[in-house]
Amino acid sequence: MSSLLRIIRFTRALAPLYTAIIVCSVLTAVAGLAVPFLIGHATDTVAGAVNGQTATGTAVRTVLLIAGAVLLAELAVTVISNVGGWFGDVMSNRMRTILSVRYYDKLLHLPQRWFDGEITGTIVARLNRSITEITNFTKMMSNSFASMLITTVAVLAISAWYAWPLTVLLLIVFPVYVWLTSLTSVKWQRLEGRKNEQIDIASGRFAEVVGQIRVVKSFVRERGELEDFSRRFRSTDATTREQSTHWHRMDVIRRAFLNLIFFGIYAIIFVRTVQGAFSLGEMVLLVQLMAMAKAPVESMSWVIDSAQRAIAGSKDYFRVMETAVDPRTAAVMAARPVDARDAGHADGTAGELPTPAGESAPAAALAVSPVPGAPVVAFREVSFAYEDDDDVLHGIDFQIDRGEKIALVGESGGGKSTIVNLLLGLYEPRRGSVEVVGHPSAELPLDQLRARIGVVFQDASLFSGTIRENIAYGRPEASEEEVVAAARRANAEAFILRFPDGYEQVIGERGLKLSGGQRQRIAVARAILKDAPVLVLDEATSALDTKAEIQVQKGLDELMTGRTSLIIAHRLSTIAEVDRIITLRDGNIDEIGSPAELATSGGIYAQLLALQSSGDSRKLAKFDITG
Incomplete structure (x- = not known):
């Protein structure tokens, strides 16, 4: 029950709706309780007329008035219950909105480690199931609980007035029935949790399969x-x-047990009526009141069943809501993300870099001022492990100065992408620190940190929607002219204009209606429009054919102009144009130097040049490198 009370507290903004529903329930119960009294009075009037104690004309007028009163009472029940039902529908939907938005907000700010252990479809399935069960129960309870409670109390009081043994039996049946019902709770919830686990896993896999249906079909895995x-x-x-x-x-x-108790109740009523203690009208009144008392008792099992489902759902819900978030996300959760363009230094100056070529607006202006003379990016003796296993990075130490182009080279799995993840604040180092413009990244709000960094991943990671929406993803408020300018600089405008709807062309989930090169050029345009001073290229062209790579590379060259760039290398031709190369071996820095210096050092880069000269593409592939 504490879980359900927690839901009520969590949605206390709905208190006016809760109150309106309860008021409607109270009025419905009161109107409903009037009906047995009216019918009992009508029964006595009819009996009096039949026995000759009441004139027929008088009895007819009386019963017609009583029938009218019953009609009014039942109309009141009909209208008020439907008004309460309307409030219940609105409340239920608003509760779903509140719980869903808060769940989504929480997910958006959970650390990357949490997502590493979850399946996307399972997260979605848990959301749908948990919130549906919670809102269904809350709606049912808000519409019926107050009415049930008032009816029960009224029946107890009225039965005590007429015959106290009836009240004693009712006082026995309510707690015992609830106790017997609650005995099932522990085992039921345990089994429900086991069932939900399997359903969530299956639903998660279902979502994965639908999202990657081409892979499933190409490997003929439909049956499996x-x-x-x-x-x-x-x-x-x-x-x-x-x-x-x-x-x-x-x-x-x-x-x-319930049948046995009500046998005793009806026996008392019928015997006392035969003995003359009750009139026929009173007997009818008491029988109807007992029926009204029996209904909530019988429905108690369904109430508790629904409550158990809601409790199980709320536990899953709050398990996510209680997951710790990075303290640096507090600012992100409290306010809109800071855009790289629209925030400024305290002194009103712009960012640390000059305006990139072709831009008329000032470069990214950020709220955290750079430390004078500090490198743009610095790794200080950083060690890191994804789990509690051995470190995948060992004492990584390097810095990138303003405007430098640095390439990371190493075997696949050597830690190149891990360095990017640490720079973006997706994970925290086990030892050492990552600094951005002189500030430890652990001390920077994540929105400020990530606003300084533009990324083009190997996977373009587009969203369903239009081309314009994807280019403007980092700056939704960007003007049409800015979007077009970014697309033009990314060498994307030509293919965009070939679509019937141009920039309003819907590209499908993850941009499946585009080719690989087209998707990547949209990703480059997105990074250009963000206009962040630091650029990360995480194997941005490795999945493309030569022609598409040439087109994308033109956009990347435009993007890197005037920016500090960290490149996970794919082609040796690209590496040759950087200022320095950092080679990684087994999570350690092997060498740092210019392409010319490392070409003769005998290290990894020199080996790669030798392999390229020999045409050994198989060994080059170990390094995610082509010639």
């Missing part, structure tokens, strides 16, 4: 994926049978 999906859902059959057997066994015991 279907069998795995079916196996997980079939495994829930046995759990459901065990769960249902336990629940319905307890339901038989509960209902048998």
Whole structure:
């Protein structure tokens, strides 16, 4: 129950709606309670007329008035319950909105390590299931709980007035029935958790398969994926049978106990009526009141069943909500992300770099001022491990000065992309520190840190939507002229204009309607429009053919103009044009120097040049390098 109360507190902004629903429930209960009294009075009037104690005409007028009163009461119940239902629908939807938005907000600010252990589809499935169960229960309870409570209290009070043994029996049946129902809770929730785990995994895999259906089809894995999906859902059959057997066994015991108690209640009413203690009208009144009391008791099992589902869902929900976030995300969560263009230094000056060629606007102006004379990027004896295993980086120490182009070269898995992840603040070093413009990255708000860095990944990572939306992803407020200028500089405008809708062309999920080279040029345009002073190229052209690479490389050359660049190298021709090369071997820095210096050192770069001369593409591939 504490989980459900936590949901109420979590959505306290809905208090006015909760209040309106409860008021409607109270009025519905009061109107409903009037009906048994009216029918009881009508019964006594009819009996009086039949026995000759009341004139027929008088009795007719009385029962017609009573019938009218019953009509009014039932109309009131109909109208008020529907008004309450309207408030319940609005409340339920607003609660779904609140819970969904907060869940999404939380996900957006969770550390990268959390996502490393989760399946995307499972995250989505958990959201849908948890919030649906919570909102369904809350809606049901808000619409019925107050009415049930008022009805129960009223029935107890009225039955005590007429015959205290009836109240005693009702006081026994309510707590015992609830207790018998709650006995199922622990086992039921454990089984429900086991079932949800399988469903979430299956749903997560389902989302993965749909997102990569071309891979599934090309490897003829349809049957295998279907069998795995079916196996997980079939495994829930046995759990459901065990769960249902336990629940319905307890339901038989509960209902048998309930039937026994109400046998005693009806026996008392009928015997006391025969003995003359109750009139026929009072007997009808009490029978109807007992029926009204029995209904909430019988529905208690479904209420508790729904509550258990909501509790299980809320535990999954709050397990995510309680996950610790990086303290540096606090500013991001409290305000909109800072754009690289629209923030300024305290003294009103622009960023640390001159305006890139072709730009008329000032370069990225950022709230954190650079330390005078400090390198733009510096790694200070950085060691790092993704888990509690051995380090994948060991004592990495280098710096990049303003305007420099630095290339990272090494074997696949040697730590090049890990260095990029640390620079972006996706992970924190185990030892040492990463500095950006003289400030330790661990002390910079993440929005400020990442606003300074533009990235072009090997995977373009586009979103469904239009070309314009993808180019302007980092600056949604960018003008049409700025978007077009970025596309032109990225060597993308020609192919964009060939589409029927131009910049408004919808490109499909992850840009599947575009070629690899087109997707990558859109990614370059996106980075150009962001206009960050530091640029990271993470094997930005490695997945492209020669023609597409030449087109993308033109855009990258334009992008690197006037910027500090860190390049994970793909082609030796690109490496030859950088200022310095950092070679990595087994997570350690092997050499640092200019291309000319390292060409004769006998290290990794010299080996790569020799392999290129020999045409040994197989060995070059070990380094993610082509000639």
